[in-house]
Amino acid sequence: MTGADTQGRTLLELPRLPQAGPLYRRALLGALPGPGRRRGDALPQVELAVAGVAVDRAHLADYDRVCGFRLADRLPGTYPHVLGFPLALRLMTAPQFPLPLVGLVHVANRITVRRPVEAGETLDFRAYAENLRPHERGRQVDVVLVGAVGGAEVWRGVSTYLGRERTAGGGARRDRGDRPAAPAATASWRVPPRVGTDYARVSGDHNPIHTSRLGARLFGFPRPIAHGMWSKARCLAALESRLPEAYTVEVAFKLPVPLPSTVAFTATADGPAWEFALHDARSGRPHLAGSVR
Template sequence: MTDRTRIELDRLPTAGSSYRRALLGALPLGGRRGGDTLPAVEFAVAGVTVDRTHLAEYDRVCGFRLTDEVPGTYPHVLGFPLALRLMTGAGFPLPLIGLVHVANRITVHRRIDAGETLDLVAYADGLRPHERGRQVDVVLLASVAGVPVWHGVSTYLRREPTPDGRAGRDHRDRPTPPPASAHWRVTPQTGTEYARVSGDHNPIHTSRLGARLFGFPRPIAHGMWSKARCLAALAGRLPAAYTVAVEFKAPVPLPATVGFHSTPDGAFALHDPRTGRPHLTGTLT
């Protein structure tokens, strides 16, 4: 296990300051990132509380019922500013601008009540080559009074030239999707609404111009909104403790209609009902 230096912050950083660092780093004179090692640090914030008004808005945007129980995806949003601070800090080898969120795994050790106070820790792990570039895991932990209650791992991909000199291409199988148990209309406002409650203001989700700069004809939904929306649909089947893992496939353009399907063994998926193209595949265990 890697020894990491813990940096204790007295409060959660603001997402805006992290995005400003990311944009500055993307400029020609902003300094280049690189290297094959991760910073041996972890950022920690103690005593984080849940704003019930914010939680209610998150529930509304993602389709959860309004309760005092924190949805399994909510600690990801709560700790996102800490993860951003890590990813825009000194020594992180991949620039934030252009990273693609390709997978996410969350383990809920027990139900979390909105009245509990959480201690959060974020660190990076597993920098490794990929056929399309390099990827890294950003780990976020939540505990209550020293006892772990939640564990999230977000995997990000940086597309880079492959050894043959070409950028790797996606290879996506297109199996015939099962009949959808539900169809959801994803509105153009989904990107801006989720950005407001999550703090993730990446312009590919909120701006047509920003989306076009990264090769998308129009804004796309946040991957973590898609995961949260699926988890909300599975709410009646969730035990007190579980792991939910997803892979983000094709982006969901805004607006769009998506098909949702789940099976008794815990598999679920989102797909384009017209083409069968998968947007997300997941498992609940």
């Protein structure tokens, strides 16, 4: 069913969540060289929607174990991201999407939990893209995923992606200078190799840079790297007992977490808010910086 929303985007209602596998195959085919591969300079003016998405409690428990959450019927703040991810994936693999999925870098993520969501509730999801903008190393775009129950928004996620492209300045990195020393660790976590494949299984995000040494090398990584959203979920799990009923958790992804590795987690309270970070336990190289408001 199609229609128009108040923002001028065409609303496309799907009967069910898309299957991730065929979408990844489409993305890989789209990355092959050949005629007709040029991407446009505008976002598709479409909003995808799917209603009545139910939670599989066995899948939820598997996700909780992989990310370090307690087993419970209440959804972790990051769980609706994986639940509705196929809808966002369908949007990003459309021929009209201006940035190719293969090689896209997830640089930031903001999640707003408006109220707790229980496993017995069904969610209606909407996904759309906005704010395509230039970046010193290419272009960035925000992909928005919204979850509602009974017509009321209960969850919103905004993922910022970077498509690396040649720019007038050659795409050179800024001189970061000397990095400040990493703060004292609150906890230290060993991140085993299987985190890549385990999170791919529960999230549906099977990007080979997380699951395959060969796939990682094709994109310039000597070995697989952890999913950024696993890192965010693991940090949120460490703060789980201190989170309010409604909050916004925002992170900036810095340097990838290679698999395996040992990372240092740091969290400091600022009244009802939290600042947290993830660093390499040996070198202090930053992996993630975030806050809860």
